Amino acid sequence: MPDAFLHAATLLACVAGMGWLALAMDVHARQAWGRALAPGAARLLRVLGGTALVVGLLLALAADHASMAVLVWVMALAGAALAVAFALAWRPRWLRWLAPWIGVAVRTPAASAASSRRRSSGPA
Amino acid sequence: MFQNFRQAMAWLHTWFGLVLGFVLMAAFFFGALSVFDREIDRWALPATRFEPQPMPSFERVLRPAFERLQPDPALVEAMRPRVDGPMPERFDRIAYWSAYTTHRDPVLAIYAGWEVPGAKNPDEQLYALGTIDPRDGSALRDDQLKIGSGFFYPMHYSLTVDWKNLGFWIVGLAAMAMLAALVSGVVMHRRLFRELFTFRPDRARLRSVLDLHNLTGVVALPFHFFFAFTGLLIFASTYYFPVGHTQLHDLHELHEKHEAAALGLPHGRSGVPAGLANVDAMVAEAQRRWEARGMAGDVGFLVLQHVGDANGYVSVYRAGTDRIALVGQGIHFKADTGELLREDPPATPAARVAEFLTGLHLQHFRHWLLRWLYVLGGLSGAACIATGFLFFVEKRKRQHAARGSQGARIVDALAVAAVTGMVLATLGILVANRVLPEDLAGRGDWERWAFWGTWLASLVHAAWRSAPVARGLPNPAWREQAWAIALLAVAAPVLNWITTGDHLLRTLGQGYWPVAGVDLSLLAAAAISASAAVRLGRKARAAAAAAALREAEAGQGEAVHA
Numbered sequence: 020m021p022d023a024f025l026h027a028a029t030l031l032a033c034v035a036g037m038g039w040l041a042l043a044m045d046v047h048a049r050q051a052w053g054r055a056l057a058p059g060a061a062r063l064l065r066v067l068g069g070t071a072l073v074v075g076l077l078l079a080l081a082a083d084h085a086s087m088a089v090l091v092w093v094m095a096l097a098g099a100a101l102a103v104a105f106a107l108a109w110r111p112r113w114l115r116w117l118a119p120w121i122g123v124a125v126r127t128p129a130a131s132a133a134s135s136r137r138r139s140s141g142p143a
Numbered sequence: 144m145f146q147n148f149r150q151a152m153a154w155l156h157t158w159f160g161l162v163l164g165f166v167l168m169a170a171f172f173f174g175a176l177s178v179f180d181r182e183i184d185r186w187a188l189p190a191t192r193f194e195p196q197p198m199p200s201f202e203r204v205l206r207p208a209f210e211r212l213q214p215d216p217a218l219v220e221a222m223r224p225r226v227d228g229p230m231p232e233r234f235d236r237i238a239y240w241s242a243y244t245t246h247r248d249p250v251l252a253i254y255a256g257w258e259v260p261g262a263k264n265p266d267e268q269l270y271a272l273g274t275i276d277p278r279d280g281s282a283l284r285d286d287q288l289k290i291g292s293g294f295f296y297p298m299h300y301s302l303t304v305d306w307k308n309l310g311f312w313i314v315g316l317a318a319m320a321m322l323a324a325l326v327s328g329v330v331m332h333r334r335l336f337r338e339l340f341t342f343r344p345d346r347a348r349l350r351s352v353l354d355l356h357n358l359t360g361v362v363a364l365p366f367h368f369f370f371a372f373t374g375l376l377i378f379a380s381t382y383y384f385p386v387g388h389t390q391l392h393d394l395h396e397l398h399e400k401h402e403a404a405a406l407g408l409p410h411g412r413s414g415v416p417a418g419l420a421n422v423d424a425m426v427a428e429a430q431r432r433w434e435a436r437g438m439a440g441d442v443g444f445l446v447l448q449h450v451g452d453a454n455g456y457v458s459v460y461r462a463g464t465d466r467i468a469l470v471g472q473g474i475h476f477k478a479d480t481g482e483l484l485r486e487d488p489p490a491t492p493a494a495r496v497a498e499f500l501t502g503l504h505l506q507h508f509r510h511w512l513l514r515w516l517y518v519l520g521g522l523s524g525a526a527c528i529a530t531g532f533l534f535f536v537e538k539r540k541r542q543h544a545a546r547g548s549q550g551a552r553i554v555d556a557l558a559v560a561a562v563t564g565m566v567l568a569t570l571g572i573l574v575a576n577r578v579l580p581e582d583l584a585g586r587g588d589w590e591r592w593a594f595w596g597t598w599l600a601s602l603v604h605a606a607w608r609s610a611p612v613a614r615g616l617p618n619p620a621w622r623e624q625a626w627a628i629a630l631l632a633v634a635a636p637v638l639n640w641i642t643t644g645d646h647l648l649r650t651l652g653q654g655y656w657p658v659a660g661v662d663l664s665l666l667a668a669a670a671i672s673a674s675a676a677v678r679l680g681r682k683a684r685a686a687a688a689a690a691a692l693r694e695a696e697a698g699q700g701e702a703v704h705a
Contacts, residue, residue: 026512041340086467086499087510093365094516100339100362101523108342 025082029075029091033099036071038117039064041103050111052121060121072096152327159320159327160531161554165561166302166317168528172565173299174370175521176291178506178514181247182657183291187576189643190284192658193249196277198242198442201422204280205253205445209240211282212255214269222269228261236260236412237450238268244277244443246464246509247657251277258412288587290576294594295569300374308382315378321371328360335361349537356530359523366520367527373504376497407485408475409454417453420481429459429474432486438472440465443507447478456484464509468498532558536612544615555612556605556620563624564601566668570631571597573665577638622683625676632669636662 041047043064045055056064075095079088106113115121160167176183185192199205219230234257242253256270274283288294297303301310329335339361342354360367403410426442433440443462449455455478461471473487490498502508506517536555543551575593579586601624608620639662640646650659 030512037340044337044340047340083510084466087465087508087513090467090503091510091513091516094513094520097363097366097523098516098519101358101519104340104342104358104362107340108344 022082025078026091029078029082030095030099032071032075032078033092033095034102035117036068036075037096037099037103038106038114039068039071041068041107042114042118043068047107047111047114050107051114056121064118149331152330156324156327156331157535160324160528161535163317163320164528164532165557166313167321168525168561169302169565170299170314170317170374171521171524171528172569173295175518175525176569177296177299178517178521179657179660180289180291180296181245182660183295184289184293185249185657186639186661187290187573188287189645191250192643192645192655195247195249196244196251198244198426198445199251199277199280201426201445204275204277205240205242206422208253208273208275208280208282209255212253212271212273214257214271218269218271222259222262222267225263225267226259226261227263231260234259234269235451237447239446239448240450241444241446243445245462245507246441249277250283251275286587288576288590290572290590294572294591300378311378311382315375315382318371318375318378321367322375325360325364325368325371329364332357332361349534352530352533352537356527356534359527359530363520363523363527366517367524369500370504370520370524373500377501377504408456409449411454412449412452413454415453416451417455417479419447419450419455419478420476422447422457425457425476425481426459428476428481428483429461432474433461433472436472438465440472450478453479455479463502463507467502467508468495471498529558529562532561540612541615544613547613549613552606552609552612555618556602556609559605559609559618559620559624560598560602563621563628564598564605566628566672567601567624567631568594568598570628570635570665573635574631574638577635577642616686617679617683619683622676622679625672625679629669629673629676632665632672635665 042051043056043061045061048054048056048061076088076092079092079095082088083091103114213234223230236258238256238258240253240255242251244251252272252274254270254272256268258265258268262268272285274285275281276283294303297310300314301308302313304310304313332338338354338357340358342351342358344351344354346354400410422445426445430439430442438461440461441464442459443464444458444460446458446460447455448458457476457478458473459476460473463471468490471487471490475484475486476482477484506514532554536551536558540551540555543549572590572594575590579589583589604624605618605620608623609618612618636647639658645655645658647659647662650656650662
């Protein structure tokens with residue numbers, strides 16, 4: 020049971036890490052919040068992202084023999100990157116949960132119309 | 144020929160990818176299925192749906208089973224011309240008995256080999272294999288097709304083309320092309336990290352297909368690279384360079400003798416008859432020794448060499464369920480006395496790297512998360528190649544349409560057959576497995592025909608429906624086959640329920656994951672495929688409406704002029 024817990028934590032750390040790294044990029048921050056982040060906020064996300072990926076590796080090492088843990092981690096990174104990319108494509112605003120301290124932009128009517136159009140045309 | 148390095152790489156990537164992409168798709172897709180080959184076997188062979196068993200007792204279970212084994216009469220007949228003198232009634236010069244199991248096998252595979260007196264080539268042996276129920280040693284039918292480990296797995300590494308090992312060479316060539324495609328792809332991709340998370344499904348088709356191609360290729364790049372590489376490594380050591388056995392036979396033989404002497408293990412038979420001590424005691428001793436080394440474990444592989452001869456010995460190997468490396472830590476005992484002959488020392492660093500690389504690919508470990516992550520890696524590889532095809536077709540389709548050429552139709556039909564057709568064929572064999580009568584003669588062959596027949600039907604259908612491609616429009620076969628996948632992927636679990644009574648509520652309630660997992664995966668495939676079909680239908684209707692509008696406008700224009 021603790022192994023399952025550690026594995027879940029590994030996956031979670033990798034998804035969070037990849038999510039933070041993505042949100043630190045201008046283009047993806049715009050997808051999530053509708054605006055670019057201040058340089059300081061982006062740097063913080065990047066550091067958080069890197070740290071979370073390292074934490075993911077440590078969690079994997081705690082669960083398994085080192086040879087296996089490395090594979091679990093590398094594959095979890097791939098899975099996490101895919102999950103983040105698909106979230107950005109279809110449900111970008113979900114990623115806001117990763118950084119709730121970042122305020123939502125004051126939305127101009129045009130921007131909100133554009134985003135609702137995108138949402139409604141997106142597949143369910 | 145090329146203005147710069149990047150263009151040269153693009154050419155290499157496009158054409159290598161196109162020619163060998165079909166093979167690569169199959170290698171990745173069936174590789175992903177092979178991760179759960181034993182579980183697919185359980186689904187396909189309902190009589191074997193019980194819990195995995197440890198290596199059974201030799202004295203109680205294995206010995207009687209081995210003693211029952213004799214080579215197939217057809218094999219004996221086939222060898223007769225290569226033997227001086229008559230063939231014996233019963234083969235008793237045992238070269239080896241062996242049994243191999245993993246933590247996922249409820250049934251046990253056993254093997255035996257015999258030396259044949261008077262054989263013109265003394266190295267030529269007769270062999271037999273059997274399947275037993277390890278709980279009581281009873282023999283199980285061995286003529287049924289194990290669809291997972293006996294069909295999908297060989298599809299993965301040889302496309303089941305056995306003639307002169309051609310399949311191995313084709314798949315190996317494709318693995319090489321994969322390595323080249325990965326390197327050239329990385330060179331071509333200008334914004335590898337900046338666009339790591341980029342997938343824009345709402346963009347123009349060409350763009351979104353390329354996004355998905357890059358995404359599935361880049362995020363699992365280490366997986367793609369290491370699996371192509373380690374696959375080649377395994378092939379190279381087994382099939383491509385078996386120089387020791389072919390070119391350097393005498394030297395190889397001498398080396399084997401020296402090696403055996405150095406290891407303290409006998410080489411060949413002595414000709415002096417001898418008994419067999421209690422093998423269970425040897426296994427217990429081996430397990431005690433592993434435990435003393437801090438790596439208590441189960442037996443994965445048990446081999447008895449030269450049973451009944453004074454040179455006989457018993458090797459016990461540990462199952463590698465908790466390591467990446469395969470079986471190992473062999474401990475060897477003298478067969479007639481049970482005395483310890485040798486304990487394999489820890490592997491050298493080079494051997495450990497080799498063990499890690501092959502073990503990484505062959506995955507005998509007990510780690511369900513990693514298994515599923517491998518499936519994800521394999522499917523993303525297949526998706527990467529499939530989107531590569533789509534990109535190739537989409538890019539050329541309009542040019543071909545403008546020139547009135549039909550070339551894109553062929554590639555498009557092949558792409559349909561390679562993508563949806565491959566999934567359909569896979570479902571076809573599973574459905575056939577549940578529909579065909581249980582005691583049909585040559586049932587396994589019928590199942591194989593169902594597989595290839597479905598695949599061929601998909602290609603014919605795709606070619607028949609491909610006319611719109613020449614006009615720069617999508618092929619309706621994509622949508623229709625996506626619906627067919629959804630239909631068959633629901634039919635398979637339903638048929639499983641009807642024919643065996645194992646519906647999902649029961650398998651999930653009992654926690655019998657091999658069957659529940661296959662059923663759930665099939666239903667998930669059905670859901671994904673149906674939603675893709677709905678989306679393709681919506682796009683097709685939108686395109687048709689736009690075309691109708693254009694025609695109507697053109698018509699109105701003419702009316703005004705008239």
